[in-house]
Every structure is written in C-alpha cells, then in structure tokens.
Amino acid sequence: MKAVVFDIGGVLIDWQPQLAWAEALGSEEAAHAFIERTGFREKNARADNGEQFADLARELEDPQDQNLFVDYVSLYARTVENAIQGTWDVLDRLKAQGTPVHAITNWSAETWPEGLKVHPRLGEVFGTLVVSGQEGVMKPDARIYHMLCDRAGVAPEDCVFIDDGLHNVEGAKSVGMDGIHFTTPKALDIALTERGFL
Template sequence: MQVVDTIIFDLGNVLIRWDPRFLYKQIFGDDVAAMEYFLTEVCHAEWNERQDKGGLWEDAVAEAIGRHPAHEANIRAYVDRWTEMISGPIEETVVILQQLREMNIRLLAMTNWSHESFPVAEELFHFLSWFEGIVVSGREKIMKPDPAIYKLIIERYQLNPSSTAFIDDSVKNVKAANAQGINGIHFQGAKDLRVQLKTFGIELPPTV
C-alpha cells in the first residue's frame, strides 16, 4: 500500500456541479432535441475547451455567432448566464475535503476552467480557499490530459508523485496522472472516494 500525503482535486463535477444543461433546460424547456443540437453543434464541448485553454469568451461568442447567427441570444447566454450552469457544491465531497484538511493532508487542485470565469467560482465557493494552490488551465494555456499540466503541478509544488493522489471524474485525466507516476482516482461519488482513499492509507471518520 502506497501511503499518500498530498491530494490533488479536480473541481468540476467532483466538488462543484457544472453542466450547461442546467441553464439550457430553462431556455429550451421540453425541447430536449433542440437543446442537444445546440450543445453539440453550436456551443459544443470543443468550443468551450478553447476557453479552458486560455481563449477569450468575447472571441468565442463572436465566432459562434458567425457560424450560427440565428442562435445569437442563446450563444450570449452561455457567458451572460454562466453561473446558472452551476447548481452548487457537491456537499458530500466538500465534507471529505474538510476532513482531509483537518488531517493536515496537503491539498491542491487542478482544473480545466476558463481564466475569465474562475474568479467568479472563487467568490461563490469558500472552500476553494482551502487549497494550497490551484492550477487553472486557462491561466496556464494547457489543459488536462496534456502531460505538460501534470508536470507543471509536480514541479511548481515540488511533489513526490508516488505519495500524491489525483481525483478526477474523467478516466482519461486519471490515466494521464498515472502516466506521470501520480496515483489516479476515478471519482464515482463520495462514498466510493472514501473507499479509494482508504487504500492509500487515508481513513476518514464516518459522517453522521
């Protein structure tokens, strides 16, 4: 059993619930097909990832409107109503984060997130201040699963990969961490996370 003394958290859908559908269900109502078309053809995942790599939202909106001018209002909503894509914290995981903090486990975060919108998240979620440091892809202009971002966090915080765990809801991001010698944990809910942490020598107190 490899004992872990440092944990890197992903943020979206590990500690913070994020999904553009939270917003666009309000806009499209019962027309699920129209919503899915919009999110796969207009403001699709690859388009969003450009901002996670450091692109500017102003440029992204202009580009999308150029492709789909009939959707201008809905495209602008992606930025103007961005906070409505966040339904709140994943409380069960925040409890785990608090418990790890009380155990003096070293805590870091690494997230694929736009540098323009991340300060809003920092205002919304007080627990983001608990991390020693947060690597934000939009600031670094590299994103998971690029090996460079894992190497960056290892070097910046002088980590020992073998005693570090990385928690992410994306299998490809976990595999990329493993490739750098970091112990990857695929997040599949707080209950499973507690079991996974125990295998690395971290036994958390039970919750009431």
C-alpha cells in the same frame, strides 16, 4: 508527506451547462439542442485551454446563436449552483488531519471568477491550485501535472490525483502520480481509506 490532488468539476462541483440557456430557450431540452448545434463542448474545451468565448462565438453562423454563446460567461453561475457535498466532506476530513490538498481543474479563465462567486471556498481551500484556462494548458497534458507539483513542492510519486475523467486520471498516472477515477463520494472515501489517507 503525501498529498491529495482534486479535480473540481464533476468531483466537488456539479456542472450542468444547459442551465445557462434553459430560461432563455424555454427548456432544458432546447438548451441541450443548442449545445449540440453549436458544438459547445468542443468549444468549451478550447476555452478551458485558454481561448475566449467571444472568439469562439464568432465561428457560429447564426447571429442569435452567437449572442447566446457569448452570454454563457454572464450566465455561468447557473451551471454550477450545486456542490457535491459528500466529496467536500472527504476533503474537509483530509484537511483536518493535516493532509496537503491541491487541485488541477480544466476551467476557463473567464468562467472561473464566476464559479468563485458561487463557491468562494474554491479559492481558499487548496494549498496549490492550477486553473487550465489561466495557464493555456489542460489535462491530460503532462505539463499541467508537473506545473502543480513544481508549485506545490511535491513529487508526482507523492500525489494521488482524483478526477471524474478517466483520461485525466491516466494522464496523471503517466507522470508518476497515483490516480483515482471518481464515481461517487462513498467510493472515493473507500479508495482513500485503502491508501491510508483516511
């Protein structure tokens, strides 16, 4: 049976990293400036690949920036408060009809447990779940797609992969999966219907 493989951040959960520091810095604008100043997105990607936020913080020169950066893990829940409900509705329809549903997410091993506190269903709804930070390999590396297939007992050719990052969709296609670039829940519904999933 064909399976559907979801990304999580930007597809099922809305991620707004500036909200971790907006209160401490006084505004979202100041938090965005902090993100730019500290190279947060590049460092966060390294955390998604297995590095620790405390180690990444030590690369910063300003002690206050270091402390704020380390606080990210404890403040993480603020960044993922909102689910993308329309996508959850699609996922629930797939599960209700018996379609195998799995996930591959680029997510830090440190922040993943914090995300589960906000959205516990993330730990329950997938047949197989691969979290990049726990594995030390991240999308679009071919190894992470093969890891999911091996653990789920499915062939890449029997999977359709959904991600808001086009580069990650291309990575999935490179190993033989079908791919859908996520833009909106409605567009996803149409794309899965066209493929005969819904």
